[in-house]
Structures are given as C-alpha cells and as structure tokens.
Amino acid sequence: MSKILEVKAKVEAGKTKLIAGLVQEALDEGIKAEDILQAMVDSMGVVGDKFSTGEIFVPEMLIAAKAMAKGVEVLKPLMASDSASSLGTCIIGTVAGDLHDIGKNLVSMMVESAGFKMVDLGVDVPAQKFVDAIKENENVTLVACSGLLTTTMPALKEAVETIKASGLAVKVIVGGAPVTPEYAAEIGADGYAPDAGSAAVKAKELVTA
Numbered sequence: 001m002s003k004i005l006e007v008k009a010k011v012e013a014g015k016t017k018l019i020a021g022l023v024q025e026a027l028d029e030g031i032k033a034e035d036i037l038q039a040m041v042d043s044m045g046v047v048g049d050k051f052s053t054g055e056i057f058v059p060e061m062l063i064a065a066k067a068m069a070k071g072v073e074v075l076k077p078l079m080a081s082d083s084a085s086s087l088g089t090c091i092i093g094t095v096a097g098d099l100h101d102i103g104k105n106l107v108s109m110m111v112e113s114a115g116f117k118m119v120d121l122g123v124d125v126p127a128q129k130f131v132d133a134i135k136e137n138e139n140v141t142l143v144a145c146s147g148l149l150t151t152t153m154p155a156l157k158e159a160v161e162t163i164k165a166s167g168l169a170v171k172v173i174v175g176g177a178p179v180t181p182e183y184a185a186e187i188g189a190d191g192y193a194p195d196a197g198s199a200a201v202k203a204k205e206l207v208t209a
C-alpha cells in the first residue's frame with residue numbers, strides 16, 4: 001500500500017499512535033504536505049459517511065479526529081509560513097454548541113500563514129466571548145467563526161449579529177460544511193470561504209480592501 005493510502009486508512013481506523021510516524025514517512029518519501037493533508041481530510045469524509053449509515057458511532061468518530069490532529073501536528077510547521085503578523089489579529093473559534101475543531105484549526109493555520117496573529121478561543125464559543133476577545137486583544141482586524149452542524153447555524157448568526165451590534169470595526173468571516181455563501185450574506189458576515197486555503201485568501205482580501 002502506498003504511504004499516502006496507509007495514512008488515509010490509519011486515520012479512518014483511528015490509529016492515533018501510528019499517524020505521526022506514518023505522516024513523517026510519507027514526507028520522507030517526497031509526498032507533498034498538501035497531498036497528505038487532503039488524504040486525511042478525505043478520511044474524515046469517509047468517517048462521516050460511515051457515521052451517517054450507522055456503521056460507526058461517536059467514539060470512533062472522535063478517535064479518527066484525534067488521529068487526524070496528530071497528523072496535522074507534523075504538517076503544521078511545513079504549511080505555516082513565518083510571515084510577520086502584519087495584517088493584525090484574527091480571533092477564531094467554533095460557535096456555541098459546536099465541538100468540531102479540525103476544520104477551524106486548519107483555517108487558523110492557513111490564516112496565520114497569510115500574515116495574521118491568531119487568537120484561538122477554541123470550541124463552543126458564546127457570541128459575547130468573540131466580542132470580549134476583540135476588546136481584550138490588540139489590533140483585532142478579523143473574526144473567523146466556524147460552524148459544522150446545521151443545528152448550530154443559528155449560533156453562527158448570533159455570533160455575527162452580536163459582533164456587528166458591538167459597533168467594533170472588525171471584519172467577520174464565516175465557514176464550515178453546512179454554511180453557504182448565501183447564508184453568510186444573509187446573516188451579515190463580511191466574507192465566506194468553503195475551505196482553509198480560500199479562507200486565508202479571503203481573510204487577507206477583507207482587511208486590505
């Protein structure tokens with residue numbers, strides 16, 4: 001089995017202890033970090049499908065997520081550039097009621113590499129906490145809100161509305177699997193991105209426009 005397929009299979013199987021070594025072996029074989037990351041993202045798609053069909057349950061989903069996080073740790077130094085945080089500070093978090101953080105962490109990594117200093121509030125972040133963080137940190141230019149569940153899309157709306165109602169001069173970008181550009185516009189977000197790479201491009205565009 002090729003190394004990249006092995007990484008994919010082991011993430012799906014949640015072999016947490018093996019992933020870092022396998023990812024390193026794949027890199028040593030000359031496989032690009034971006035391709036390894038994509039293989040792991042694809043694994044999570046397979047895991048989600050298996051969950052939908054009742055083949056696996058929440059614990060297996062969680063273990064697969066932990067395995068992917070171990071792999072991302074190995075890739076992170078290769079993907080984040082050392083550009084100075086010249087675009088200001090970006091507050092990032094997954095909205096209230098939502099515990100998914102892999103996508104948010106990838107977005108954080110890519111937005112950081114675009115030139116922002118990142119302040120990560122983690123998961124299950126209440127709307128007001130985003131506002132408090134804008135006030136508590138210096139030179140906040142952007143807030144990035146992630147939401148992965150259809151049931152937490154109203155929390156995304158509340159986060160954007162609360163930030164906008166605060167009157168603080170920051171741009172807000174939203175994203176996550178159930179979010180569409182139409183929904184982002186409807187809830188008053190300044191920007192939307194479908195994935196981590198385009199989130200970095202959009203983030204830069206929003207604060208330099």
Ligand code: B1M
Nearest residue numbers: 048098099100101102103146149150174175176177195196
């Ligand atoms: Co959950 N889960 N989960 N889960 N989980 C999904 C999201 C689901 C689609 C699975 C399924 O049913 N097929 C489904 C949601 C259905 C829906 O709402 N439409 C679901 C469900 C139902 C649940 C629970 C309700 C299950 C239960 O308890 N019965 C529960 C909810 C808990 C909660 O949050 N309150 C739950 C729990 C969990 C775990 C904790 C076990 C675990 C998360 C662990 C963790 O994150 N640390 C988990 C996992 C792993 C998944 C799947 C399998 C993988 C998610 C993931 O990491 N994907 C997921 C199925 C799937 O995604 N196919 C699923 C990989 C990641 C790179 O992609 O997060 O989409 P993603 O991020 C992308 C883009 O969306 C985008 O860029 C990222 C990278 O390119 N993006 C942004 C994300 N945020 C962005 C922000 C931006 C811009 C782009 O700007 C700010």
